[in-house]
Amino acid sequence: MSTARAEASGPDRGDDALDSYSETVIRVASTVTPHVAAIEMTGIRRGGRFRVGAGSAVLFTEDGYLLTNAHVVAGTQKGRAVFADGSATDLEMVGADPLSDLAVVRGRAPRVAPAEFGDAESLRVGQLVIAVGNPLGLAGSVTAGVVSGLGRAIPVWAGRNRRVIEDVIQTDAALNAGSSGGALADARSRIVGINTAVAGAGLGLAVPINKTTRRIISALLADGRVRRAYLGVVSTPIRLGPNAVVRTGQREGLRVVEVLPGSPAEKAGVRVGDVLLRASTRPVSNAESLQKLLFADAIGAPMTLVVLRDGHELEITAVPAEMAETA
Incomplete structure (x- = not known):
């Protein structure tokens, strides 16, 4: 008898789990969709305006500022946004940052409330995420999946650089043409990323919303661009060996x-093979x-770097320069 009851309850538990998953996706979709607009950016040539780029954008302020991808708005100053409820507004370019693939545009104060930003630092591999965008002009298109990787890097071209x-x-939430600039949300309907690229079948990429990107957004709102300091190192995260962990008190660093x-x-004496442990007294892993240490206030200011070289900790003082604007 108990076996029969257990067998009967199996499908019910599966149905309950599926219903819970569906309810979460439905709730997030209904919350986030009103904040996401389809945008079309235009240029001017003889005979009038023509479309330069199209994608999606996320409303994030009550007075009409939207966040999208820099590659969607590249080379433009004007455009138009259409929200899921059919309301529309003309857009003006505020600023773009190709190095983060983020851009801010502004329209009229909308009829809908702005989205709530979350923090991508809290994401875990396997966590449910929902992508909302306007692929091929299909407003409010929703796909669901999981975080399949964190800390990825993707190459971009900014001018000739x-x-x-x-x-x-x-x-693995499906992204399609036109989803660029759309929202990646967590199960609490908070925006944790801005969808940026389709890397292959079943593989999408999004720029995270975190402390660094919030600072980038603030710079775009204030100045229309992001000033960055520049050290000139290419590095990769590594786990330190047991002896190094004991010696340094850190488990990770940047080789x-x-x-x-x-x-x-180079001028400061940093070498290939060094493991960068700390910068300005803060651990870097x-x-x-x-990157969060290399904004405008670091330009020209001496920065103490602690590196592990041949088993010994060394202090090196570097003076970051301003990164040249890409063109």
């Missing part, structure tokens, strides 16, 4: 794999932990 966007979120010629790092 090849750069890398660091700490990207990898998800220097390239020092750019003529850079502040991933790209974001270093």
Whole structure:
């Protein structure tokens, strides 16, 4: 009898789990969709305006500022946004940052409330995420999946310069043409990423919303661009060996794999193979932990770097320079 009851309850538990999953996706979709607009950016040529780029954007202030991808708005100053409820507004470019693939545009004060930002630092691999965008003009298109990787890096071209966007979120939530600039939300309907690329079948990438990107957004709102300090090192995260952990008190660091010629790092004596442990007394263990120290206030200010070299800790003083604008 008990076996029969257990067998009967099995499918019910499965149905309950499926219903719970569906209810979560439905709730997030209904909450986030009103905040996401389809945008079309235009240029001017003889005969009038023409479409330059199209994608999605996320409303994040009550007075009409929207966040999207820099590659969606590249080379434009004007555009138009249409929300899921059919309301529309003309757009003006506020600022773009190709190195993070983020841009801010502004329209009229909308009829809908702004989205709530979350913090991608709290994400875990396997966590449910929901992507909302406007692929091919299909407003409010929703896909669901999980975080399949964190801390990814993707190459981008800014003018003639090849750069890398660091700490990207990898998800298997399907992204399509036109989803760029749309929202990646967690199960509490908070925006934790801005969808940026389709890397292959079943693989999407999103720029995280975290302390660093919030600072980038603030700079775009204030100045229309992001001033960055520049050290000139290319690094990769590593786990330290047991002896190094005991010696340094840290479990992770950044191994220097390239020092750019003529850079502040080279002038200071940083070498390939060094393991960067701390910068300005703060531990660094991933790209974001270093990048958050390299904004405008670090330009020209001496920065103490602690590196592990041949089993010994060394202090090196570097003076970050201003990163040249890409063109």
